[in-house]
Amino acid sequence: MTLPDRDSGSVLLQEIVEQPAAIARVADNSPAYAEIAAEMRRRGVRVTRLVAHGSSDNAASFGVYAFGLLPGWTAVRDSISLTVYYGAEIDVTDSCVIGLSQSGETPDVVEYVELARRRGAYTVAITNDRSSSLANAADAVLELGAGPEQAIAATKTYTTQIAALALLAAHAAGAGDEYADGIRATAAAAAEAIPDLQARARELAVPFAFIGRMFVIGRGIEFATTREISLKLLETCRVAAEPLTSTDMIHGPVAALDTFFPVWAIASEEQSLAAVREAALRARAAGAALIASGTSAESIPDADAYLRVPEPPFPLLAPLVTVIPGQLFAWALAQAKGLDPDRPVGLSKVTLAP
Amino acid sequence: MTLPDRDSGSVLLQEIVEQPAAIARVADNSPAYAEIAAEMRRRGVRVTRLVAHGSSDNAASFGVYAFGLLPGWTAVRDSISLTVYYGAEIDVTDSCVIGLSQSGETPDVVEYVELARRRGAYTVAITNDRSSSLANAADAVLELGAGPEQAIAATKTYTTQIAALALLAAHAAGAGDEYADGIRATAAAAAEAIPDLQARARELAVPFAFIGRMFVIGRGIEFATTREISLKLLETCRVAAEPLTSTDMIHGPVAALDTFFPVWAIASEEQSLAAVREAALRARAAGAALIASGTSAESIPDADAYLRVPEPPFPLLAPLVTVIPGQLFAWALAQAKGLDPDRPVGLSKVTLAP
Numbered sequence: 001m002t003l004p005d006r007d008s009g010s011v012l013l014q015e016i017v018e019q020p021a022a023i024a025r026v027a028d029n030s031p032a033y034a035e036i037a038a039e040m041r042r043r044g045v046r047v048t049r050l051v052a053h054g055s056s057d058n059a060a061s062f063g064v065y066a067f068g069l070l071p072g073w074t075a076v077r078d079s080i081s082l083t084v085y086y087g088a089e090i091d092v093t094d095s096c097v098i099g100l101s102q103s104g105e106t107p108d109v110v111e112y113v114e115l116a117r118r119r120g121a122y123t124v125a126i127t128n129d130r131s132s133s134l135a136n137a138a139d140a141v142l143e144l145g146a147g148p149e150q151a152i153a154a155t156k157t158y159t160t161q162i163a164a165l166a167l168l169a170a171h172a173a174g175a176g177d178e179y180a181d182g183i184r185a186t187a188a189a190a191a192e193a194i195p196d197l198q199a200r201a202r203e204l205a206v207p208f209a210f211i212g213r214m215f216v217i218g219r220g221i222e223f224a225t226t227r228e229i230s231l232k233l234l235e236t237c238r239v240a241a242e243p244l245t246s247t248d249m250i251h252g253p254v255a256a257l258d259t260f261f262p263v264w265a266i267a268s269e270e271q272s273l274a275a276v277r278e279a280a281l282r283a284r285a286a287g288a289a290l291i292a293s294g295t296s297a298e299s300i301p302d303a304d305a306y307l308r309v310p311e312p313p314f315p316l317l318a319p320l321v322t323v324i325p326g327q328l329f330a331w332a333l334a335q336a337k338g339l340d341p342d343r344p345v346g347l348s349k350v351t352l353a354p
Numbered sequence: 355m356t357l358p359d360r361d362s363g364s365v366l367l368q369e370i371v372e373q374p375a376a377i378a379r380v381a382d383n384s385p386a387y388a389e390i391a392a393e394m395r396r397r398g399v400r401v402t403r404l405v406a407h408g409s410s411d412n413a414a415s416f417g418v419y420a421f422g423l424l425p426g427w428t429a430v431r432d433s434i435s436l437t438v439y440y441g442a443e444i445d446v447t448d449s450c451v452i453g454l455s456q457s458g459e460t461p462d463v464v465e466y467v468e469l470a471r472r473r474g475a476y477t478v479a480i481t482n483d484r485s486s487s488l489a490n491a492a493d494a495v496l497e498l499g500a501g502p503e504q505a506i507a508a509t510k511t512y513t514t515q516i517a518a519l520a521l522l523a524a525h526a527a528g529a530g531d532e533y534a535d536g537i538r539a540t541a542a543a544a545a546e547a548i549p550d551l552q553a554r555a556r557e558l559a560v561p562f563a564f565i566g567r568m569f570v571i572g573r574g575i576e577f578a579t580t581r582e583i584s585l586k587l588l589e590t591c592r593v594a595a596e597p598l599t600s601t602d603m604i605h606g607p608v609a610a611l612d613t614f615f616p617v618w619a620i621a622s623e624e625q626s627l628a629a630v631r632e633a634a635l636r637a638r639a640a641g642a643a644l645i646a647s648g649t650s651a652e653s654i655p656d657a658d659a660y661l662r663v664p665e666p667p668f669p670l671l672a673p674l675v676t677v678i679p680g681q682l683f684a685w686a687l688a689q690a691k692g693l694d695p696d697r698p699v700g701l702s703k704v705t706l707a708p
Contacts, residue, residue, distance in 0.1 A: 079419070082423070086574060086626075212567060220436070239610065242594060255588065261594065270440075272439050347608065
């Protein structure tokens with residue numbers, strides 16, 4: 001049994017499908033990234049501080065790994081509240097600050113960037129709106145070029161942020177051209193995979209329609225994906241989905257699992273795969289239903305469902321595709337639950353509140 | 355209606371009650387903290403890297419604020435996997451690495467500290483076991499002195515880690531003596547508050563016995579408390595409790611709330627209080643039951659329950675007490691659900707797995 005076809009009307013689905021083209025446009029903007037990476041090197045940046053909320057903050061999780069693995073730099077998801085609410089005056093003269101915001105209007109991200117720039121940091125805005133407050137506040141702007149995002153739940157602005165951070169880090173490491181090509185190749189592979197993933201997500205949504213709780217596990221490069229899939233399930237499907245590193249799940253939360261508390265494991269072909277596999281086995285032993293996705297989904301034994309995605313030319317680029325099964329599942333599960341995937345209850349597109 | 359009295363047998367309860375004495379012992383060990391802070395200053399540490407899992411990682415969240423607010427230093431919860439799994443060789447010569455582990459035997463924390471020390475970082479172990487692998491791996495050791503922790507769920511090792519990080523940061527800022535006194539005063543106030551909090555947690559647990567999902571919200575200094583209360587509920591009560599900053603809840607997860615999906619708000623008298631209050635109002639509007647705790651619990655209007663704690667002499671020390679209502683609630687809720695609070699399903703004290 002699958003659901004009736006309500007595909008044509010969903011802007012969420014449309015934007016999920018648009019992602020490969022949007023990601024490829026980031027690669028086409030490679031010279032702008034090269035220029036900013038050169039400026040970061042010229043200034044001898046010691047710490048890259050990523051500031052964002054929501055999906056953009058999930059993308060920032062990826063940035064920590066992109067900068068750590070490519071140029072070997074320290075990048076952190078910085079505390080916004082320390083600077084904006086508590087007025088801490090931390091020395092940022094050796095820092096690059098990257099503010100990420102789809103709209104470019106998230107107030108405390110804008111305020112953080114303004115303060116950091118005044119204090120001598122090199123500030124970069126990554127946003128979908130070149131004329132936004134964030135773009136105006138920063139020294140330099142990287143426009144995502146994702147096109148208008150109309151669904152409340154972010155999709156293409158998230159994956160273009162991932163591409164943007166990967167490309168910037170690659171240029172910082174002198175590998176910008178290879179990664180621009182890699183992003184294009186990954187986009188093409190994603191476009192090819194989407195129709196089948198969409199069909200499988202629809203099938204899978206039906207038996208999960210009654211689920212109210214879920215853990216999404218992954219680690220390292222894929223922790224961003226883990227967080228973003230959880231957020232899609234929370235806001236679109238009203239599932240209490242919690243992102244956990246595989247290690248943290250074993251450390252305690254595994255005690256909460258049972259048959260009706262499933263686990264989604266993101267298993268990609270990279271160095272943290274063994275840890276994820278181990279945690280998935282523990283979840284299985286606790287009786288939890290198990291969904292395995294990622295570029296190496298089949299390395300999770302005995303899962304109830306597999307949503308494998310194609311392997312990109314560089315393992316670091318996997319999060320460009322591994323999030324897609326989660327987005328499609330959230331779209332399908334919302335429908336299976338009788339919710340409108342385009343308009344989650346009580347949310348608006350831009351959060352202006354504190 | 356309250357629960358039958360099974361207090362006497364619970365080691366979890368006993369360890370919760372032991373916390374004020376354990377915290378005060380950290381203050382008594384102040385000279386050891388002064389020495390390590392002096393060494394950090396002498397070396398001109400630029401970045402403090404906190405590495406931990408589980409409850410210790412929750413305490414690390416607090417460390418970011420303690421170092422940011424007291425000496426004004428950059429402290430980050432560093433990625434363990436970047437260094438240990440991916441083999442990234444990030445320059446740590448300007449860094450102090452603080453490894454936190456109750457047992458001192460968490461394998462990848464030990465490995466991270468070993469690698470960082472070899473690469474020129476100044477490494478400090480904060481552990482409950484002076485003869486552990488972590489203590490042996492580091493340049494310097496701060497022993498928590500919490501005494502043996504027998505319950506699976508960490509309590510006194512968490513709060514002593516909070517005290518340890520506050521005291522180290524205070525010494526780095528030249529305010530060690532005032533903070534040592536402040537920690538002692540906070541411990542005394544906590545000891546006085548516990549009996550009433552315990553009674554109220556027991557009352558409150560009964561109507562919440564059927565709850566399977568919860569958000570715990572807080573921000574800034576209190577985000578550590580937010581994470582730690584969630585973890586206690588997950589591992590002890592099998593509740594899918596998710597920690598969220600107040601801002602992140604508004605950004606999306608608020609859509610999941612309903613009458614049977616309550617929110618626990620940690621409202622303390624400090625700069626992020628307005629943001630927490632705003633998020634609590636949004637949760638209320640979504641129909642969620644609301645528990646308000648913290649030093650300024652009553653600033654959350656119209657909550658279903660209040661668990662106020664005494665205000666410490668310095669706002670930064672609030673997390674020493676604000677976690678206690680959550681620990682007591684987890685202990686009481688486990689019993690209300692028919693679970694054994696001392697022995698969560700499928701967990702062991704030391705996680706040796708990846």
